[in-house]
Amino acid sequence: MTAERVPLSRARVLGAAVAIADRDGIAALTMRRLAQDLGVEAMSLYHHVANKEALLDGVIEVVMAEIAEAVGEPVVEDWQAAMRARVLTARQVFLRHPWAARVLETRTSISPGVIAYYDGVLAIFRAGGFSYDLAHRALHALGSRALGFSQELFDLSDPAADAEAEAMVQELAEHFPHLAAMVAEIAHDDPDSALGWCDHQAEFEFGLDLILSGLERLRAEG
Amino acid sequence: MTAERVPLSRARVLGAAVAIADRDGIAALTMRRLAQDLGVEAMSLYHHVANKEALLDGVIEVVMAEIAEAVGEPVVEDWQAAMRARVLTARQVFLRHPWAARVLETRTSISPGVIAYYDGVLAIFRAGGFSYDLAHRALHALGSRALGFSQELFDLSDPAADAEAEAMVQELAEHFPHLAAMVAEIAHDDPDSALGWCDHQAEFEFGLDLILSGLERLRAEG
DNA sequence: CCATCAGGCTTACGTCGTAAGGCTAATCTT
DNA sequence: AAGATTAGCCTTACGACGTAAGCCTGATGG
Incomplete structure (x- = not known):
């Protein structure tokens, strides 16, 4: 009694693609590897996705669907809190899929998924009086x-860069x-924050709130 | 009298690489094509750059050097005006090299070039009292x-997307x-702006000023 | 004057996306 | 029910890519 052959489908292909990217990084997502994971030959994938670009488009749609489910319908009161919540919820999904x-x-x-998301953002703005x-x-x-x-254009808390950064501190101080001085002071202030010397989540929220409150000011001024 | 054979050099390699990306896009920048443009075989390039990643690193250094020259030394009075000028000057360089x-x-x-640039940014902040x-x-x-x-995650003024966008307007209105409504109103307000229905430069400056003035408020509050 | 070696070239490998077309079993038509 | 169609798999093969290995030549330096 052999395992029942589940037929391929667009959904299965996209799901497997997401799984590969999650587990082994986006570079590991090749047509051959994807086919292999599905117990199939590479060319069979082309019955379900037009080509690799379309595969990546589809993978993004999967992610956007995940976000759509997580954020739900736009909330129509207290636009600032609603936006904040929507954005931070979406962020959770991107943290699960770093690639x-x-x-x-690159799309x-x-x-469509991105458009739908932004339509929800607009709904919140409009309901807030923008x-x-x-x-x-x-x-x-x-x-x-x-x-x-x-x-993030460069990540000073990147563990891979730590060793070389350590060695570089001397000349860093000279040239930059x-x-x-900033790295020294901030590292000293916060010697062992859970997320390294600079907490990305906190920084993200700082930037987000800075923009949201700026927008609120403009909105209130009319 | 044959044309004098200018010897290859790291600088010539990087310069030619930038030229290819400028003219034909970053996808056209392959080791073989780069060698061809230099009248040389692909493998000869490896005497001057370690590999393709190093080539791209070098290409970025060229761009950052261009920016460094354009922005000059950080100005130490009126931090907000200084930052604005520095950023918009750097932007000109990126507009010349869209890739x-x-x-x-992806680096x-x-x-080092990016670090140096940010060090200048920090100098401005510090001089401004941050x-x-x-x-x-x-x-x-x-x-x-x-x-x-x-x-820009999606570019509604992308000419390539125009035709399909046109056809899509109907269902767009239904689902989004x-x-x-926003596209309709804004397109109507500004029927033939030079840069399409939404002027990226203006939008960029809006976002920049929003952040800068938010920062100024935080700075003033101490 | 000869050894070294920088800086070119040639050949070849493995990986990628994917074009072309074959086989088979399910589905549809009459 | 039988024959035609087709969906969905497979096989083979091509050209482009980055680059490893090693050859060849002419300048340099002891």
């Missing part, structure tokens, strides 16, 4: 932060005095 | 915006009422 932000940024066509014009600018001001992530 | 932001985001190691702690949070709040770019 997803980068993939999302060339507009994803003009379309201000809401529009608010969307741009938030950028990817509206979805719960922001690009302000940065060196 | 550079994406490449920068795994911290680039504590290290607030300056640190300010850096995170700005994120890549400090360098002059922000991730707020977004549809």
